[in-house]
Amino acid sequence: MSFLLWFMACSQDHSHEEMTQRVAYLEQKVLSQEKKIQQLMSFEIQKKKSSPLCINEQPDVYILFKSKLEDFILQEDTRPRIYPHQKDGEIIGLRIANVPDDWKSCDLDDGDLLLSINDVRLRTPRTLQGLYQRKDTFTDLRVRRKRDEKEHTVRFRILNR
Numbered sequence: 001m002s003f004l005l006w007f008m009a010c011s012q013d014h015s016h017e018e019m020t021q022r023v024a025y026l027e028q029k030v031l032s033q034e035k036k037i038q039q040l041m042s043f044e045i046q047k048k049k050s051s052p053l054c055i056n057e058q059p060d061v062y063i064l065f066k067s068k069l070e071d072f073i074l075q076e077d078t079r080p081r082i083y084p085h086q087k088d089g090e091i092i093g094l095r096i097a098n099v100p101d102d103w104k105s106c107d108l109d110d111g112d113l114l115l116s117i118n119d120v121r122l123r124t125p126r127t128l129q130g131l132y133q134r135k136d137t138f139t140d141l142r143v144r145r146k147r148d149e150k151e152h153t154v155r156f157r158i159l160n161r
Contacts, residue, residue: 052105
């Protein structure tokens with residue numbers, strides 16, 4: 001009888017040990033899966049953040065997403081710097097500098113000289129601010145700029161997304 005009790009006790013200990021190991025294994029597996037889910041979620045968030053500000057639709061025509069533009073304008077580190085540019089003592093446009101990579105998807109680059117937007121000559125940053133305040137009325141922008149001594153017009157279709 002004592003042998004039978006000893007055998008049952010050993011098998012129960014062994015069974016408990018196996019169950020403990022199995023639970024520990026399953027807990028590790030769950031933690032591993034949670035990590036993978038967090039990584040995927042983080043990747044999706046980064047993917048959303050890294051979607052471009054503009055999409056090139058055809059030569060010199062870009063799609064600009066209004067919601068993304070507003071996000072980029074509100075964040076100081078994602079805005080290019082703008083300075084009045086003079087020629088012969090007269091301000092002829094606004095020079096852009098420190099253009100973040102996100103803005104480069106809109107064919108804007110360091111050193112570009114913005115001359116006008118929708119035929120409104122850009123002489124001061126205040127002119128640009130005035131245009132921005134009327135952004136809700138625009139469905140299309142025509143930006144005339146000068147790069148490498150060549151004037152060029154780029155069109156932006158604005159989508160409410």
